[in-house]
């Protein structure tokens with residue numbers, strides 16, 4: 001018999017966790033796996049993933065493409081495209097180990113690439129735009145090929161499964177990075193497939209998300225006007241492109257981006273909480289970027305080259321805690337995920353809705 005609401009447990013679902021060493025110390029990937037494993041019950045085995053920053057120092061000047069292929073034909077076609085547009089410095093399968101809970105894996109390859117100078121000049125684009133367009137092109141045009149990571153000196157590792165199993169599958173204990181994020185998925189309204197696991201990434205931007213975006217279609221329609229294509233079938237994907245658009249293309253700082261995607265209510269803007277100058281700015285953002293307001297519950301961690309940002313929807317409909325210990329900053333859906341890897345912290349708090357926590361490396365190493 002169908003269980004009624006109240007008899008069946010429907011958790012807020014999805015777990016996020018992340019940490020950064022502000023001094024740029026590189027931390028072994030097994031730490032983030034341990035952290036996310038403490039929130040096992042928030043996901044249901046239909047997606048787990050990680051993003052690590054600073055993990056490829058030997059190839060830090062190349063873009064690292066991580067690609068899923070459904071077939072060998074998709075690989076051959078994609079490699080033809082890569083050879084045409086990039087100098088491929090190194091390529092290999094991403095090392096994995098067999099795990100009983102991770103099945104039906106696609107072909108998973110990694111390429112360290114530099115744009116070909118002739119192609120870049122010919123395109124009349126700046127380098128990052130050239131790379132972003134190539135990634136969007138592959139994901140949109142080549143059947144069965146998905147570039148799921150495309151930044152420098154960073155990488156996304158994701159799969160269908162529980163995150164602790166995904167971490168073992170990808171041998172994350174063999175990587176070390178100054179910042180890590182993680183996700184355990186409990187899909188809301190889209191399939192649990194490999195491309196749909198979090199983090200979602202474009203260039204060095206990655207997003208892990210707990211929540212459900214009710215503005216997804218409005219956001220998608222707007223962002224696709226600027227050449228992005230939402231074809232990975234999860235609402236979270238659009239957040240990644242919004243951040244890329246506002247930060248890389250519109251050159252807005254992260255503080256202002258938080259004011260756009262988690263904008264205060266009009267009534268709050270009109271209250272005496274803000275100075276006249278700030279009020280004008282908030283009104284401007286709400287009017288100009290009205291289609292980029294993200295509604296519905298969310299707690300997200302954004303990873304980028306040199307830092308992390310955590311943000312809740314303006315009503316704080318999903319949990320999120322933050323903690324500090326020395327140069328370390330920890331962010332997670334639940335306190336247990338922080339205490340598991342750092343039992344004694346200097347400070348622990350819950351950021352308010354719409355209030356970003358932005359942490360950057362003290363001095364970029």
Ligand SMILES: NC(=O)CC[C@H](N)C(=O)O
Pocket residue numbers: 012013014185186187188189190209210211212213234235236
């Ligand atoms: N439960 C969640 O937080 C789900 C996050 C996101 N909407 C997804 O489907 O992956």
